[in-house]
Amino acid sequence: MKILVKIYLKDLLRNKMLGLMVLLVPVIFYPLIYWGINQFLMVRAGFAESRTVTVDFYPAAGKYNTVEDSLTALKNIIAIRSLPEQSDNDHIYIKIDELDGLPYYTVRLDSSNSAHMQFYPLIEEKLLEYYGTQKNALISQSGYDPGYFSPFTIEPRNTEGDHEVMTKVLSLLIPLMSVISVIASVAAASVEITSGHSEDKTMETSLTVPAGREKIIIAKFITVVIYGMLSGVLNFIFLISFIITLFKTFLDAVASDIAGFDWAQVINLRIMSISFLALLLTSFFVAVIFVTASGFASKRKEGSIFVSPFSALLTYLPLVLVIPAVEPNIFIAAAPVLNISFTLKLLIENNSDWIFISETVLFSVLWIFFVYRFLFPFLLEEEVLLGYSGTSLIKKIKSKWSDGRNNKN
Amino acid sequence: MEETIKIKDLCKEFYDPQRGTVKAVDNISFSAYGGEIFGLLGPNGAGKTTTLRMMATLMQPNSGSIEIAGFDTSEKPEDVRRSIGYMSSNTALYPRLSPREIITYFAELNDYSAQDIPIRVEQIIKYFAIEDYADTYTEKLSTGMKQITSIARTIIHDPPVLILDEPSSGLDVIVSQKIHTYIKDLRSQGKTIIFSSHNMGEVEKICDRIGIINNGRLLATGTIQNLRELTGEFYMEDVFIRIVNESEKKTA
Secondary structure, rough: HHHHHHHHHHHHHHHHHHHHHHHHHHHHHHHHHHHHHHHHHHHHHOOHHOEEEEEEEEEEOOOOOOOHHHHHHOOEEEEEEHHHOOOOOEEEEEEEEOOOOOOEEEEEOOOHHHHHHHHHHHHHHHHHHHHHHHHHHHHHHHHHOOOOOOOOOOEEOOOOOOOHHHHHHHHHHHHHHHHHEEEHHHHHHHHHOOOHHEEEEEEHHHHHHOOOHHHHHHHHHHHHHHHHHHHHHHHHHHHHHHHHHHHHHOHHHHHHHHOOOOOHOOOHHHHHHHHHHHHHHHHHHHHHHHHHHOOOOOHHHHHHHHHHHHHHHHHHHHHHHHOOOOOOOHHHOOOHHHHHHHHHHHHHOOOOOHHHHHHHHHHHHHHHHHHHHHHHHHHHHHHHHHHHOOOHHHHHHHHHHHHHHHOOO | OOOOOEEEEEEEEEEEEOOEEEEEEEEEEEEEEEOOOEEOOOOOOOOOHHHHHHHOOOOOEEEEEEEEEOEEOOOOOHHHHEEEEEOOOOOOOOOOOOOHHHHHHHEEEEEEHHHHHHHHHHHHHHHHHHHHHOOHHHHOOOOHHHHHHHHHHOOOOOOOOEEEEEEOOOOOOHHHHHHHHHHHHHOOOOOEEEEEEHHHHHHHHHEEEEEEEEOEEEEEEEEHHHHHHHHOOOHHHHHHHHHHHHHHHHHH
């Protein structure tokens, strides 16, 4: 089997067109992904007019309770007086202390929450207005010189941390891009190694060596997994270098973010191991699906048609669901590949949702069992292996079904 | 001579959506011996390739048996594969591997003694005179070069039986001639060679015995002399047409 893998892999790795395609497909996907995220966020959050945001405020100085009136004057804002420990992360939180006889605001918001970002400028305006009112009252009461007061600004604190962009890019976007790269390369390699080999008749050559059919199919499968992994790892490295270079060169704000960034947060054994394992598992699952799907085609063109719907599904599901951080649920756990992407995301974020992870493992095992028990046997049949007589999966299942019924009768 | 191939009552059916069940091979029986070239002669779609594919264990017969080098293809397919060299009608070479790589890998795949592989590979490269292009990717080679590489791959593990499906199809006269010379040389080494073709002249030139096949049925077997005597015709083309016509008359 080792020699078969060596032959298949060498032939695949030397295929320049395939390599180019594997590199180009994710590049084409990146802009689509950006568009996909925006579309999803819009749908998820609803249109601006129907949005509401809750503001938790806490007058720590025991004064300035009237800020509530200013905030509730804003349309679609619900202001609730609450203690810091009671505040929800989905809400904007404002703590009002007192400094030099005037209100001093500490604001915490989530920059990844589009509602927070949409409403914050309005809230900020109201808070400054309220500060101005308080300042004028103080001036008139105490007779201070207005020139004594310097302009006041509010610096909101982001719940995502100080290096939000870098953390997000490195811990979420890049692994997801690598997963998409694995999907694209495994799909292309599967078509080449199954329907391509049927078309070139090299399949016949493989089948006449002293090795069982299972070994030959498994060798193809291993080759595709290795190819997918190589592509995923290369893409991972490429993306990291590309994004860092791009940010450093064109985005000053991010350049400063990189400067103070603690690389050990993301480049450490734990995260690298999780990423590698996730890429391996993704490659494995996608290979199971694609080798099976394209195995039924006798020509590359047909093979590509067979794998296309799976590629679209596997690529867009993680794209639409994983990036905007939908809560883990059983449907995600049941979807092959998507569940791995999602688990990867949770683990990288230190969110060990063991119920979701267990569900993912269970469904993954069920998927493998299903493919191995019900689809793999078809791949070993001579019509499928040699790619003749217009074999299709449906036709094969029908004939198996009728054989089974005849045998019972 | 040792009987290395024994085929008995071989049948193979396919299901075709338009035509229903089609008998591609219908009750074929024949034997072949060491040091012999046995030619399967028939038009396209006669059942030659299906017969050869069953012999090479690529397909399972619906009924009947095939024994090669003492092994039954249904019971011991891996032993059969170890004893044969199969070359399909297409050159079937990995396009981005060189002839040297392909030959070496197939020696390994066929369990050829690891320490002898380098010597054997060099020997084969020299024998087939492929030194000049031994390290070029096969996708860059001419059809003739690919076909010669394909034969080299087929015999690298020195099997006693060679199954060659139209090995000179689509080749020019010079390369065909070369391939015929190699095949005859392999016969002199004691190998059993099953050779399929629809080219009458070619079969007449190199085969010791011929089996005429049409519509999946083996209509006649024998030496060229036997077949000439049987039909009263001299030219192979006339022999073939006479046998096919008489068979169709009987069926009607």
